[in-house]
Amino acid sequence: xxxxLGHPYLSQLFFNLLLLxxxxxxxxxTRNKALILPLVAVLSVxxxxxxxAFLLALVLVEFKALFKILKEQPIWLSLSFLLGLYFLYSAKxxxxxxxxxxxxxxxxxxxxxxxxxxxxxxxxxxxFDSNKPFNSLLSWAYIIHLSLLAVFWKKFKLTFSSASTVxxxxxxxxxxxxxxxxxxxxMGSPLRYxxxxxxxxxxxxxxxxxxxxxKFPLSQGMAAIIAAxxxxxxxxxNNRFDSGAYDxxxxxxxxxxVSDLKQEFxxxxxxxxxxxxxxxxxxxxxxxxxxxxxxxxxLIRDYRNLDQVLANRYFIIVANEWLDDFPTExxxxxxxxxxxxxxxxxxxxxxxxxxxxxx
Numbered sequence: 001x002x003x004x005l006g007h008p009y010l011s012q013l014f015f016n017l018l019l020l021x022x023x024x025x026x027x028x029x030t031r032n033k034a035l036i037l038p039l040v041a042v043l044s045v046x047x048x049x050x051x052x053a054f055l056l057a058l059v060l061v062e063f064k065a066l067f068k069i070l071k072e073q074p075i076w077l078s079l080s081f082l083l084g085l086y087f088l089y090s091a092k093x094x095x096x097x098x099x100x101x102x103x104x105x106x107x108x109x110x111x112x113x114x115x116x117x118x119x120x121x122x123x124x125x126x127x128f129d130s131n132k133p134f135n136s137l138l139s140w141a142y143i144i145h146l147s148l149l150a151v152f153w154k155k156f157k158l159t160f161s162s163a164s165t166v167x168x169x170x171x172x173x174x175x176x177x178x179x180x181x182x183x184x185x186x187m188g189s190p191l192r193y194x195x196x197x198x199x200x201x202x203x204x205x206x207x208x209x210x211x212x213x214x215k216f217p218l219s220q221g222m223a224a225i226i227a228a229x230x231x232x233x234x235x236x237x238n239n240r241f242d243s244g245a246y247d248x249x250x251x252x253x254x255x256x257x258v259s260d261l262k263q264e265f266x267x268x269x270x271x272x273x274x275x276x277x278x279x280x281x282x283x284x285x286x287x288x289x290x291x292x293x294x295x296x297x298x299l300i301r302d303y304r305n306l307d308q309v310l311a312n313r314y315f316i317i318v319a320n321e322w323l324d325d326f327p328t329e330x331x332x333x334x335x336x337x338x339x340x341x342x343x344x345x346x347x348x349x350x351x352x353x354x355x356x357x358x359x
Contacts, residue, residue, distance in 0.1 A: 141229040175197040178193055249320070320348065
């Protein structure tokens with residue numbers, strides 16, 4: 001799945017943090033660091049090219065220490081780096097290629113427009129004028145937290161750790177790279193594309209509390225508050241979030257659909273569901289009995305579902321973002337389907353029951 005398009009935040013952050021752990025380790029010898037660091041750095045770029053911002057931040061903050069490793073172990077470091085580059089070259093040659101992504105940077109006018117749109121989007125969040133009130137609370141918590149850190153840093157001349165500096169600088173550099181990228185512009189520059197920058201900012205701001213706690217132990221509560229607001233935002237997002245996009249099923253509608261299907265087919269081990277990309281995975285995530293897969297032509301994130309979907313007798317077809325009506329016969333993923341009935345609309349969501357005819 002690393003070769004598919006997506007947002008590999010988990011693996012990217014894993015390699016980023018592993019790189020820091022190895023770099024700051026007092027147990028690893030210089031030779032071992034020379035062997036490990038280049039490989040982990042390359043793997044972080046393999047996970048996402050945006051890791052270049054993290055690597056640049058580490059180089060700028062720890063230039064002297066990195067140069068010392070290079071000076072003491074040039075051969076091992078060079079061999080490790082060349083091995084990593086060979087792997088990266090091989091992996092990229094096997095990866096998905098989309099022509100529109102070949103352009104690296106957006107034009108100055110597009111960057112300026114994106115910056116304005118980002119400002120408008122963020123201002124709506126700050127004024128609770130969005131469908132994410134839990135993120136509004138979290139944003140204000142961070143603004144207050146960072147403002148207090150800035151005041152205390154200036155007043156008491158605090159010295160933050162190198163790791164904190166790396167996180168904060170990487171957050172800034174990655175934000176700039178995303179802002180400049182044509183990839184972000186092509187996708188409409190949504191706020192979620194800045195998730196990596198936000199996580200780095202969160203790690204940097206929370207670890208900065210260590211420096212403050214040496215003078216004011218009670219200030220550790222700031223990190224606890226930030227953690228509590230972050231946890232609340234995560235829980236509320238999972239339980240309440242609605243994208244508000246037309247023709248896309250909501251969590252509430254999905255739960256109703258799943259409940260109705262369980263009552264209608266109590267003896268079926270599982271029911272298959274095929275819909276558009278956005279109207280399949282949410283339903284699948286909420287039920288073990290309803291196994292979903294996007295329609296032909298939409299990106300399949302998990303091919304393990306495909307075999308399970310095709311093994312069932314009954315299929316639910318969600319028409320939104322896909323079909324204008326429900327044909328009598330339908331062919332999807334190599335399976336022939338016959339329409340049995342069309343259900344009453346669930347809000348604007350249209351769906352029907354089909355049966356597999358070639359089984």
